[in-house]
Structures are given as structure tokens and as C-alpha cells.
Amino acid sequence: MDWSKTKTIFIIVFAILNLFLYTLYLDKYARANVQKYDEGTIEERLIEDDITYPDDLPQEVESLPYISAREFQYAMSEYAVPEGSIREVVEGNVLNVFLNNPVPISDAETAEEVQAFVDTYIPNSEEYVLWDINTTLNQATYFQVIDEVDDRPLYYSEEGRLIVSWDDEDNEIFGYSQTMLTDIDPGDQEKSLSSAEEAIQNLYQGKALQIGTEITSVELGYSSYSVLTQAQGDIYTFVPTWRIQAELADGTTEEYFVNAVGGGVIQLPPPQPAGQ
Numbered sequence: 001m002d003w004s005k006t007k008t009i010f011i012i013v014f015a016i017l018n019l020f021l022y023t024l025y026l027d028k029y030a031r032a033n034v035q036k037y038d039e040g041t042i043e044e045r046l047i048e049d050d051i052t053y054p055d056d057l058p059q060e061v062e063s064l065p066y067i068s069a070r071e072f073q074y075a076m077s078e079y080a081v082p083e084g085s086i087r088e089v090v091e092g093n094v095l096n097v098f099l100n101n102p103v104p105i106s107d108a109e110t111a112e113e114v115q116a117f118v119d120t121y122i123p124n125s126e127e128y129v130l131w132d133i134n135t136t137l138n139q140a141t142y143f144q145v146i147d148e149v150d151d152r153p154l155y156y157s158e159e160g161r162l163i164v165s166w167d168d169e170d171n172e173i174f175g176y177s178q179t180m181l182t183d184i185d186p187g188d189q190e191k192s193l194s195s196a197e198e199a200i201q202n203l204y205q206g207k208a209l210q211i212g213t214e215i216t217s218v219e220l221g222y223s224s225y226s227v228l229t230q231a232q233g234d235i236y237t238f239v240p241t242w243r244i245q246a247e248l249a250d251g252t253t254e255e256y257f258v259n260a261v262g263g264g265v266i267q268l269p270p271p272q273p274a275g276q
Helices: 003-040 042-048 112-121 196-205
Strands: 063-065 067-071 085-090 094-104 128-134 139-146 161-167 172-178 181-185 190-192 214-228 235-247 253-259
Touching (some): 042 196, 196 214, 196 235, 214 253
Antiparallel strands (some): 067 235, 085 094, 094 172
16 A cells, blocks of 8 residues: 555545535625624614614513403494484494484694593593594594503404594584404413514514614503404404504605514505495
8 A cells, every 4th residue: 555645635534525515604704794794784884874763762672471361242232322322233243333413623733622522422432542534535533452461552453443524514423433342352372572672673684674764662551463364353463563654755654563473564555434
């Protein structure tokens, strides 16, 4: 055996092996650095794109449960309505009320008089929060809040909604449409939530935020997640959700919703006007 040649072969093999291992190390190191660079520069890219958000983002909430609930069935209940009004129940879970004696108002746009009507005439009014006043449709939309999770609102929930309607010519509230969730169960398993800042970063990485966007407010509520159909009534599940309001560079406003558990951007449709 030629030990000189054998020694040379071993040296070459070990050199190739060392080169291969070193290449693997460099590749792994480079990929790790790229990932760190990407994560570390999201904030820098937000600054470069002139995307700003408040310094006082919500910090106190770290976990919340999913919640489940059923629709309240008005057809099975003697649910109170204003005296002298006409009560109409649609598909069991939608209550339409028409007032024989409309309530005068002077200015619905300010919200105070609409809120006074809601507090005075509508049962369980404390379970709803004002969401929007639409002066084109002459309607004020409220969404149900969930007492079991610190009165957090249900975003765009058709199953927990109140719509008050008025006549702008006569300046009178003439009726309302109401749906309500009941048998609310927050469960006993709280989920870790993404932070408000992480929700904004998710929007940015998903290219949802335009250059020059100013985030004006961030709040935590719930949005619809799934529906389980049952003979005794559907069970609705709602997931913790970040609502992010923003003003765009052209002065228009926009709102975004991010799943606070999974991090995905949620596309929420606006509620349908009453009677549609």
C-alpha cells in the first residue's frame, strides 16, 4: 500500500468535508441574519413610509378567551317594546318595532338625542354601544357589547345589533330593528394575544397600509369566527380582534381588523341597513 498516496487522499477528503460544513454554516448564518434583519427593520420601514401610530397603544391585555353565544329568539318571548308600538318579528331572531307615536328629535347627527331615545325606550340598551350615525340612510347603528369580557364590542355582528331610524324631514324617530345574543359563554381557556403593535406590523407586512397612513386609534373587541348549526339554534363563536382606525394621506379614513389570536387580517363587511 502506498501510504503517501493514502495520506494525500485523506487530506483531500477532509478538506472537502470541512469546506462543505463551513458552507453549510455560512448559509445558516446568512439566513438567520436575514431573518433578524427583516424583523429588526419593520419599524424602520414604517418610518420610511411615513406610517405613524400613537405612543399610548393598548398594553394591558395579554389574553382573552373565544366566546360563544346563541341568538335571542324574540318569537319565543314576550320581549318588551314601547307602549303603543307595532311589533314585528322576522325569522324569530330579528325584532322590528314601529312607533305609533314617533319621538321628536332636533339633531340626530349629534348622537345625544338618539342615545337618549335608546336609553329611554329600548330594553337592555346598556348592552349596546354606538358605532355609526349615517345621515344618508338616517340610521344610527349600535353593536352589542359583552359584559363577560369587560364590555368589549362585537364588530359588525348582525346577531348583536341595534339600528335606530328617523325621518329627517319631520325630525322624528319612527322605529328600530334589534338582534341580540344570549347564553354567552366565554369558556375557560384564554388565548395569548398579539400586541397592538404586532397587529399594525401584520397589516404593514400584508401591504394593507398605504404610505403616509396615520394610525389614529387601536382597540380590542370581538369578531365573528364560526357558526355551528344545531336544531335548537345556531351557536356563534367570536374571536378576539384588534380594530385599527387610520387616516390616509389623502384625508380619507379607513378601518382594519386583525385576528388577535392568529394574526391574520380580517375582512369585515359593513352591516346591512334595517329591512335589507
